[in-house]
Amino acid sequence: MKRREFLTSSLAASTLALTNQAKSQAQSSAAAGPREYYHLRKYHMQTGPQTKLTDNFVGDALIPALNRLGIAPVGAFHLDLGPETPTLYVLMPSTNLETLVNIDHKLVEDEVFMKAAEPFWSAPATAPAFIRTESTLLSAFPGHPKLTPPPSTAQHGKRVFQLRTYESPSFADHVRKVEMFHKGEFEYFQNAGFDQVFYGDTLIGQRMPNLTYMLSYPELSDLTEKWKAFGADPGWKKLSSDPRYAFEQIVSNISNLILSPAPYSQI
Template sequence: MKRRDFLTSSLAASTLALASQPQSGVAQSPAAAGPREYYQIRKYHMQSGPQTKLTDSYVADSLIPALNRLGIAPVGAFHLDLGPETPTLYLLLPCSNLETLVNVDLRLAQDEQFMKTAQPFWSAPATAPAFIRMESSLLAAFEGHPKLTPPPSAAQHGKRVFQLRTYESPSDADHVRKVEMFHHGEFEIFQKAGFDQVFYGDTLIGPRMPNLTYMLSYPELSDLTDKWKRFSSDPDWKKLSSSSRYSFEPIVSNVTNLILSPTAYSQI
């Protein structure tokens, strides 16, 4: 099967989670404007030592500028602070053009400026690799939050902390219901609780599907507990989560919860 055909079929299957939900009365988040984006999440697994500096230099000086030239922006770059397998560098690549995003490495190889500056990373010897392994996932933005929204402090490179959460569901039907919950009030509950909502994505290609991933931001890590208390005690959340459509069985079977800090060169 050709890559384009495969992506098309994968996209069609995943967006069932949006297409099959009731649309009447659906409130959209403030970010809901224009065509929705696609996201690639990359994880570079590394070892402590010289390779972390090599990878940071590559991403900051070569990769992000080249991605921006392709129209992929803003690019997020984060170190994993709390979670398994540290050190790990997370990259978030948003783009409204799916074709550009899935062919990004081929496009980069055609960029002479990139290839020149990226050479130490791309051609690192097997005896001193730049990273251990790289994993990636492809996501489609939720219709109700179609564009990535950097926190206000990102423009000034102010202090900020990120929470990356992935919800796995036991079945496609339960996944549909969980995506639907966000569109039927959950966005607004997050907003009332004071969260900075960065993105929401439905996984098209990646591990442990069906699942969705979203990112929240805080000025300080200490804000996390307070905001989640506000969220869980909100009457609208209690009403939504106790609805028979969503509470008849556990529609989320596993939650992955990571705390990330932005690198000095992150654009988010």
Template sequence: MQRRKFVASMIAGAGVGLAMKGGEMQAQESSSMEFYQLRKYTLRTGPQQEITGKFFEHAMIPALNRLGISTVGAFKLDIGPETPTLYLLLPSTSAETLLTVDLRLAHDSKFVEAAQDFWNAPASAPAFERVETSMLSAFTGWPKLVVPKHEKRIFQLRTYENASYGAHVTKVKMFNEAEIGIFTKSGLAPVFFGSTLVGSRTPSLTYMLTFPDVATLNQNWSTFVADPAWKEISHRPEYADAKIVSNISNLYLSPLPSSQI
């Protein structure tokens, strides 16, 4: 009971804070919007990648599905500053479920048995270097994760760090009111958009796009940049990147065999 009250107070506190900064999230959870937990597993070259990949496939993702967390994304970083790195994306309409997922996993006997090699790896041969976890709330303009067709895909994961909380709200507003629509018209197929509630780089937002290949990615971004609607909105003084975006992280990912996205 105390744990539930604590988690509820965290959710409410985050919601009130965001409401004061633009109304992107209400104090109560809503079935019409999602939350996301994004996990980054930093590894070393060698056996860690295989151990962690098997942990995802045989232990973590099946256990998450038993908890009601479906369409779990599992990805390998192909182009970015730190390789090897793996990512997990956990979507849920319940922030409490995501916040308490590790406590719940520890009580799942099937998970504990399947996770032995990863979960109890010795300090002399660790299964990973570090795990960084972020919690995000979906944009009102894209409230649910969209799963692409199960065919050969690549994914682009982009994070925009904002110079201030006011700048963060302005950038989210820009996406909700115009930019998401221009994305979809240009062939930039979104998977999710999320404002960072808890993470290492705040204020910030993260979104994921998907493409059949890098050539299509480049072509569709060129279409977006040339779109008259994008040119108009991006030249508005209040939406100038120099005012509202301080840094952009741009990663190319490919799905692991265990990925449900």
């Protein structure tokens, strides 16, 4: 079969498979509630005292205001391993897409927020609270429709997060990669002992098509052991060698970041 014909038929089959998978999960997803959307915002900062200003803003002003808008739990994470440090990541989940895309417009209508945010908002250009922000909008996977905080979150226990983004060379390859998660990857991550926080398909953002997901560990030292267990899972070996997914490289670039929760993080 010619490559173009293979891609065309494969894309159609992938779309059908995801549709059928979503239908089969409808009952469990309905029990868990509507599928969520995620607004992932990055605050790029400069090393120095102004990083504390951003921390105070997010912890004392932003997160309480987001909670008042019904956005919860809100995650706040410092980048420990990865490019562009220091960077603060804020993860905002909601089933209300309109609220997520209009967050900044809604915040300025909140008098309590505006008062608490005043030091951050009024920072002079010579000493800005941050350099730039970036936002990504994602839709939760049908097979993991809601964000799941690690069990240790409630006790503010030790936890480390891994934020991974998979870029695909084409939309057909991207669809197949998303399909792989629904064909067993969720289960293989669970077998390996991962805490699976969220899986999102990027709707608006950079370097598309791509997907992003977050895993958690009690300690950074657990990372290597758990990934080794994942790679050794017979189910994963079978899935990853399936010609449907292995006939060409369906992931062209992987971004792999290690994050730690800020003291005020709700995840």
